[in-house]
Amino acid sequence: MTETADMTRVRPTDDDVADGLTPLRAYWHPVVRAEDVGDAPVGVTLLGERVVLVRTAAGVSAFHDLCLHRGAKISMGRIEGPNVVCPYHGFAYDGVSGRCVHIPSQPRDDQHIPSRLRLERYRCEERHGLLWVALDDPIAPLPEFPEAGDAAYRTHYGFSRMWKTSAARYTKNAMDLSHFPFVHAGTLGDPDHPEMHPFAVDRTETGLRYQYEWDFQRPEFTNHYGGPVNYEYEVDLPFTVRIRLVTPNGRTVIFSTACPVTEDRTHLWVLFARDHSFDRPDHEWTDFSIQIWSEDQEVVEEQRPERLPVDLTAEVHLRAPDAAGIAYRGLLRDIGLSHA
Ligand code: FES
Numbered sequence: 001m002t003e004t005a006d007m008t009r010v011r012p013t014d015d016d017v018a019d020g021l022t023p024l025r026a027y028w029h030p031v032v033r034a035e036d037v038g039d040a041p042v043g044v045t046l047l048g049e050r051v052v053l054v055r056t057a058a059g060v061s062a063f064h065d066l067c068l069h070r071g072a073k074i075s076m077g078r079i080e081g082p083n084v085v086c087p088y089h090g091f092a093y094d095g096v097s098g099r100c101v102h103i104p105s106q107p108r109d110d111q112h113i114p115s116r117l118r119l120e121r122y123r124c125e126e127r128h129g130l131l132w133v134a135l136d137d138p139i140a141p142l143p144e145f146p147e148a149g150d151a152a153y154r155t156h157y158g159f160s161r162m163w164k165t166s167a168a169r170y171t172k173n174a175m176d177l178s179h180f181p182f183v184h185a186g187t188l189g190d191p192d193h194p195e196m197h198p199f200a201v202d203r204t205e206t207g208l209r210y211q212y213e214w215d216f217q218r219p220e221f222t223n224h225y226g227g228p229v230n231y232e233y234e235v236d237l238p239f240t241v242r243i244r245l246v247t248p249n250g251r252t253v254i255f256s257t258a259c260p261v262t263e264d265r266t267h268l269w270v271l272f273a274r275d276h277s278f279d280r281p282d283h284e285w286t287d288f289s290i291q292i293w294s295e296d297q298e299v300v301e302e303q304r305p306e307r308l309p310v311d312l313t314a315e316v317h318l319r320a321p322d323a324a325g326i327a328y329r330g331l332l333r334d335i336g337l338s339h340a
C-alpha cells in the first residue's frame, strides 16, 4: 500500500473542541481512575475531544482516539503486546510513540507504512490514583495532594460522579460556603444563623487560598462534626480544590478535582485524607460526602447559564460571602476564558 491523499492526517475539527475552552488545553485534567485502565484501551472525552488511554508494559499513554486510516475509534480496539490495534482494519500502533507498526492487509515481510500514520499523542501522568492528560504543553503543574504522602495521614479514594454542568460551575460550588445553611441545613450549616463575616482571599502561585471558621451561634445546634469547623481552602487552577477541615477530631482533607468533559459535562473525583479516627471505616467519610455532593448536584445542575460567566456584571456578587467566587472568576478571565 502506498501513501494516498485518503491517508491525510485527520485533525480535530472545531466541532471537537468545546467552544471557547481552548485555554484549558494547556492544563492537566484528570480523565479516569488509573486502576480502570487495564488490558484494554479506554476512551474518554476531554474538552470535547476523544482521548484513548493505552496501558502497556511501558506505562500509560494518551492519544487522540482516532485512527488515521479511516477515522475509526481506537478505544474500540484492543491491546496486543506493546501495541494498540484499530478495530476496523487492524492497523497496529505502538503504545508509546503512536507510530503505526503493522498493516495487516500488507504482506508481513513487505510493509509500506506511511510516516503520517502516527496517533496524535498527548501528555499523560499518573498521580493520586488518577490519570491526568494535557492536550497542549501544560503551563501549570499537576495539583499536589501533600497529605497523600504524609505518614500522619490515612488517604483513601472517595467517589466519582458525572454532573450535567460545567467544570467551573462544579468547582465554584466546591469553593462556596454561604450555601451550607440552605443546601446542607443541619449537617454543615445552621439555617437559623446563615450570616457570614468577611474573609480574605489570597492569590497563590497556582490559584487561591482562604480560610473560614463557622462558629455556630446556637449552643443547641449540632452539625455533622460536633462543633466549630475551620475550613481551609486551596484552589489550583483550573478545577482542583483542597478543603482542609479542622474539627474537634483532627484534620480531614477533601481533594476535589474535575474534568471538563465538554462545556456542560463534568466528571468529578473526590479523595480523602485524615489524621484521626483511624479505627473508623473510610466509607463513613465517603458516604457522608456523597450525600452532601448529591444535595449540591440538584441545585448546581439547574443553574443557568450552564457555563459560569466570568464577567462580574453578568451576575450579582456580594463582597463578603462571594469573595472567593469573585477572585476565581478573575483567575479564569486572566487565563483567557470568557465563560467556563
Ligand atoms: S480505520 Fe483504523 S485500520 Fe482502518
Ligand SMILES: [Fe+2]
Residues within 6 Å of the ligand: 173, 179, 183, 184, 292, 296
Ligand atoms: Fe455544598
